[in-house]
Amino acid sequence: MYxxxxxxxxxxxxxxxxxxxxxxxxxxxxxxxxxSIIYKQPVRITGAGRTDAGVHARGQAANFMAPFFISENKLxxxxxxxxxxxxxxxxxxxxxxxxxxxxxxxxxxxxxTIDRAPFPQVFKRFYCWHFPGKLDLDLMEKAALRFEGTHDxxxxxxxxxxxxxxxxxxxxxxxxxxxxEQLLTIYFEGSGFLYRMARxxxxxxxxxxxxxLNLAEIDNALRGENNAASGPTSPAVGLCxxxxxxxxxx
Amino acid sequence: MYxxxxxxxxxxxxxxxxxxxxxxxxxxxxxxxxxSIIYKQPVRITGAGRTDAGVHARGQAANFMAPFFISENKLxxxxxxxxxxxxxxxxxxxxxxxxxxxxxxxxxxxxxTIDRAPFPQVFKRFYCWHFPGKLDLDLMEKAALRFEGTHDxxxxxxxxxxxxxxxxxxxxxxxxxxxxEQLLTIYFEGSGFLYRMARxxxxxxxxxxxxxLNLAEIDNALRGENNAASGPTSPAVGLCxxxxxxxxxx
Numbered sequence: 001m002y003x004x005x006x007x008x009x010x011x012x013x014x015x016x017x018x019x020x021x022x023x024x025x026x027x028x029x030x031x032x033x034x035x036s037i038i039y040k041q042p043v044r045i046t047g048a049g050r051t052d053a054g055v056h057a058r059g060q061a062a063n064f065m066a067p068f069f070i071s072e073n074k075l076x077x078x079x080x081x082x083x084x085x086x087x088x089x090x091x092x093x094x095x096x097x098x099x100x101x102x103x104x105x106x107x108x109x110x111x112x113t114i115d116r117a118p119f120p121q122v123f124k125r126f127y128c129w130h131f132p133g134k135l136d137l138d139l140m141e142k143a144a145l146r147f148e149g150t151h152d153x154x155x156x157x158x159x160x161x162x163x164x165x166x167x168x169x170x171x172x173x174x175x176x177x178x179x180x181e182q183l184l185t186i187y188f189e190g191s192g193f194l195y196r197m198a199r200x201x202x203x204x205x206x207x208x209x210x211x212x213l214n215l216a217e218i219d220n221a222l223r224g225e226n227n228a229a230s231g232p233t234s235p236a237v238g239l240c241x242x243x244x245x246x247x248x249x250x
Numbered sequence: 251m252y253x254x255x256x257x258x259x260x261x262x263x264x265x266x267x268x269x270x271x272x273x274x275x276x277x278x279x280x281x282x283x284x285x286s287i288i289y290k291q292p293v294r295i296t297g298a299g300r301t302d303a304g305v306h307a308r309g310q311a312a313n314f315m316a317p318f319f320i321s322e323n324k325l326x327x328x329x330x331x332x333x334x335x336x337x338x339x340x341x342x343x344x345x346x347x348x349x350x351x352x353x354x355x356x357x358x359x360x361x362x363t364i365d366r367a368p369f370p371q372v373f374k375r376f377y378c379w380h381f382p383g384k385l386d387l388d389l390m391e392k393a394a395l396r397f398e399g400t401h402d403x404x405x406x407x408x409x410x411x412x413x414x415x416x417x418x419x420x421x422x423x424x425x426x427x428x429x430x431e432q433l434l435t436i437y438f439e440g441s442g443f444l445y446r447m448a449r450x451x452x453x454x455x456x457x458x459x460x461x462x463l464n465l466a467e468i469d470n471a472l473r474g475e476n477n478a479a480s481g482p483t484s485p486a487v488g489l490c491x492x493x494x495x496x497x498x499x500x
Contacts, residue, residue: 118340122306
């Protein structure tokens with residue numbers, strides 16, 4: 001069997017998330033269906049991260065085992081013609097038999113984009129959270145820095161995922177303001193993310209930018225002493241999985 | 251009666267164009283329906299330009315007469331809550347009783363965007379023509395300059411519109427290449443546009459960029475001597491009406 005890695009971009013608007021579930025359209029199901037046609041047998045893929053309903057990806061990664069090998073140049077085209085237009089394979093890579101897209105992922109980069117225009121920008125409406133209220137970007141940047149480093153992010157998850165080790169490292173929580181486009185993007189680069197962690201931190205950062213959450217409260221939450229500093233969960237629409245980093249990327 | 255001008259942005263993907271027609275959804279119909287609810291009587295709007303099915307607008311303009319006046323600050327919000335999310339009023343302006351959005355328009359600016367990535371960019375798919383083939387941008391720029399100025403654009407229209415005077419002035423036909431985004435945008439600023447003119451010129455420019463149309467052939471077409479240099483019509487998806495210029499904008 002040959003192990004192949006795929007780079008996947010998708011518009012999550014019309015999907016119930018990445019991971020297969022019954023009676024709901026998912027990215028995984030769509031990609032598996034296309035691959036199963038190509039390989040003429042059921043193919044299962046392993047995604048690097050499980051994005052939620054409505055969340056997008058510019059750089060999702062996955063791998064799958066298949067009975068024969070299709071060249072890295074040809075496979076994306078072959079799969080794309082069988083995929084709906086909101087899912088596009090942008091690359092493929094032959095990998096070793098023991099490569100695992102999720103377990104071998106070293107870092108993940110997410111972006112969260114806020115549309116700050118007075119009225120929603122029509123062409124960005126599926127990819128931004130429209131938040132026209134005032135935001136103090138200095139306060140937000142100071143708050144963002146508090147999240148960098150290794151912390152117990154227990155307060156910044158939606159429970160129910162069954163994860164017991166809630167320590168994670170965020171290498172970067174960076175704001176990029178693009179006033180000419182009236183967009184604000186927050187980049188989260190981390191060793192891993194708890195369930196809804198990026199969206200909860202975004203919610204906290206927006207509260208900080210509104211002057212309704214101070215740095216001490218964030219520090220308390222990062223010591224697990226106060227959940228009230230966490231969130232609210234910002235809408236899925238603004239979140240995008242930008243890139244998965246493996247050993248060969250670092 | 252009060253005359254009010256509206257600035258309208260829309261995603262044309264799901265509409266059969268701007269202008270009202272029977273049994274098909276149009277931008278005009280949606281805006282008129284919203285205004286008629288607000289003013290509690292039928293309201294008709296006059297658009298500055300009639301965009302085709304699938305064509306977008308960042309800066310469409312329109313005007314309408316109404317029995318009472320709603321302040322420029324409040325009207326957009328009031329209309330937007332009654333509009334679907336793919337149409338957004340971004341501004342309103344009180345204008346003189348004889349102002350006419352179409353007849354008073356002095357210039358129009360269109361953009362046409364080409365996605366040059368090897369595979370379609372998922373988040374741009376409704377707003378770009380995906381054309382991954384090679385393009386010689388120098389050749390395209392030289393070709394674009396030939397269209398600038400006052401010409402008889404008879405060869406650059408799809409007939410059937412009944413227009414008899416086919417002379418127009420293009421003040422600017424400018425390429426903006428954004429290699430980091432793998433996008434190429436062509437800006438067309440003109441006194442007016444014949445039916446499908448911007449899309450036909452785009453088709454000609456792409457042919458020029460492929461080395462399949464030379465400058466002499468374009469010059470011939472602009473003298474009305476050779477229709478073969480015109481088009482093909484590029485897809486509606488890449489076209490966007492950016493701005494309507496009135497006397498107060500120049």
